[in-house]
Amino acid sequence: MRIYLNLFVSLVGATLISKGTLAKELNIPGFIELLKKHDPEYKSIFADEKNAQYIVEKGLPNSQLLLSLQKENGYTSDAGNTSDFSTTVSKDFVKTGTSVSASYMKSKQIGTNVNLTQLRVEQSILNNAFGRDVRLQASALEAEKESTLLQVQENYETYLEEGISVFLDFKQAYQSMNLAKTIYDEARKLEKNIKSRHSSRVATDTDLARGELLVLERQENYLDEQRNFTEMKKNIQTLTGNAFSDILPADQGDIVRVLEQLFSKSKTIQGDETRNYLIAQMTESIKDKEYTLAKRANNPNLNIVAGFNRDESERYNATANRNEAVIGVKLDIPLFDDQQEATTASLGVEKYKAEMTKRKALITYRNESNDLRNKIETLKMRVEIGRKKIKVTKTILEQEKRRYKIGRIDLETLIDTVSDYATSRTELNSYEVQYAKTMIQWLSLNDNLISSQL
DSSP: OHHHHHHHHHHHHHHHHHHHHHSEEEOHHHHHHHHHHHOHHHHHHHHHHHHHTTHHHHHSOOOOEEEEEEEEEEOOSSSOOEEEEEEEEEEEETTTTEEEEEEEEEEEETTEEEEEEEEEEEEEOSTTGGGHHHHHHHHHHHHHHHHHHHHHHHHHHHHHHHHHHHHHHHHHHHHHHHHHHHHHHHHHHHHHHHHHHHHTTOSOHHHHHHHHHHHHHHHHHHHHHHHHHHHHHHHHHHHTTTOSSSEEEOOOSOHHHHHHHHHHHSOOOOGGGSHHHHHHHHHHHHHHHHHHHHHHTTSOEEEEEEEEEEEOOEETTEEOOEEEEEEEEEEEOOOSOHHHHHHHHHHHHHHHHHHHHHHHHHHHHHHHHHHHHHHHHHHHHHHHHHHHHHHHHHHHHHHHHHHHHTTSSOHHHHHHHHHHHHHHHHHHHHHHHHHHHHHHHHHHHTTOTTTOOO
C-alpha cells in the first residue's frame, strides 16, 4: 500500500510540473485586468460613476418648456352648443425662481364669445427668493455627485486591495505546495539513507520506522497543500471567467521587496485628506443643506405676479377691445403639514449622524494608520528573522547530517532538526504573505494603491 501511495504522489507531482510548463502564468496586473473583464462586481462599481452624471439634473425641479392644449365642446338638444379652447406655454427658470407663461383662451358660450390672451411673470421673493433655495439644492446635488465619484474611487481601491489579497493567497498556496513537495522529497532522501544504514546494521528498526513515519507525515502535508492549491486555483479561474484552462502564479521576483519600495515611496496623508474623510465631510454638508431646505419648506411662499391681458371678447352684443397691465401677489401658506415636519426632524437626525460619521472617519484613520505601521514593522522584523533562521537551521541541519552519518547523534535529534528547518521555511512563507498584505492595506488606507505600479 505504501508503494502505491508513493507512486500516486509522484505521478501527481509530475503531472503538476508538466502542466506548469503549459499553464498560463498570471501576474498581479494580468489578474486585475481579467477581473475587470469578467467580474460583475467591478462593472457594478463603475456603473455608479455613470449614474453620477445624472444626479444634479434628476434632483432639481423641472425646468422644461411645457405646452398645454385643451379643447372641449358642449352639445344640447337645442341650438345652444358651446365650445372651449385654451393653450398655454410655460417655463420655470429654477435658478432664479422665475416662472413665465403665455396663454390664449377662446370660448363660445350662450351670449358670449371670449377671446383672451394673457402673459404672466411670477417671481418668488420670500421662501425661494430669486431661486435661493434651488441654488442651495443644486449645491447639495453637486456635492452628492462629487461624493459619489469619490466613493467609486474608494470602492475601486478596496476592490483592488481585496483582489490582490486573493492573488497573494493563491501565490502562497502555490509556494506552500512546492515547499511541501521539497520537504517531502527531503524526507524520502533521509528515509533512503536510513534504509542504507539499516542494511549495514547501523540504524535500528526503530530508526527505520521513524524515517517511514516522517515520510508519511510529509506526504500527508503535501497532499493537503495540493488540495488547498487546487481550491485556490478554482476560485481564481472563476473570478477570471475561466479565461484559461490552467493557471499558475507568475514569478514576479521578490514581491515583498517591490512592495517595500512602494511603501517607502508612498505618500502619507493626513486623516482629513483621505477619501473616506472627504466623503464624510461632503455628506455632512449635503445633510446640512437638505435640513436647511426642509426648514424653509415650512415657511410661507410669496410671489410677485406681473403680466399683460389682451381681451377681444364679445358679451351680449358688447365688444371688449382692451389691453390691461396686471400686477399682484401670490401667497402660499403651508398649514398643519405633519409630513414636512417629520421630514425636517428626520433630516436633523441625519445631519447629526453625518457629523459623527465624519469624526469617526478621522479617528478610524488614525487608529488604523498606527496599527498598520506597528504591524508592518513587526512583520518586517519577523521576515528578517525568518530569513536568518533559515540560514542558521540549514547550516545546523547540514552539520547534524554529518554528525548522524558518523554516529555522533541519534536519528531523533536529526529528525527534530529537519522539522525545525521545514517549520522555518513554512513560517517565512506565511510571514512574507502577511507582510505583503499589510503593505497593500497601508497603500489602500492612504489612497496610494490605485496609483501604484504592481
